[in-house]
Amino acid sequence: MDNQAVTADPQLQQFIEVESQKQRFQQLVHQMTEVCWENCMDKPGPKLDSRTEVCFVNCVERFIDTSQFILNRLEQTQKSRASFSETMTDY
């Protein structure tokens, strides 16, 4: 396949971007379902009761909060470069 022709096609380019974004979403759903299952599910019953459902919703929100917190704090520690390189180069 001619690579230049493929990447020059704007329709294909947009398709790739949209599908990639969809995949990132799917992957995170898979990951959070797995993690939150550990947190929220005791014994699987005949249905998902409301308490468990609330747990899953909270779990998703807190997971994303955690991810954002980590990114923000990392950004902050990189700005104050001294403290960051100290933590990184401690062998």
Add this chain to the structure above:
Amino acid sequence: MDSFSSDFPSGSSSGKMDTGTIMEQVKVQIAVANAQELLQRMTDKCFKKCIVKPGSSLDNSEQKCIAMCMDRYMDAWNTVSRAYNSRLQRERARI
């Protein structure tokens, strides 16, 4: 159904493949990959929940447990998907 596992057929002498066909094939392969991922994680979780002491076969209670577990895992997956989607909408509304 071995079109799922085969690579894109190489165009003979015509060269470039139809963009629409490529997109459709990619969508199918993505859907298959997602289904496999879901099944793999579901199997892992439900095995852990339902099979305490592995016997010489799956007894009735184990099978019943696995069946319920599958349904609950799907419920959980859908709940997480909805919750994540709302969160994303909220984040976008802020910007």
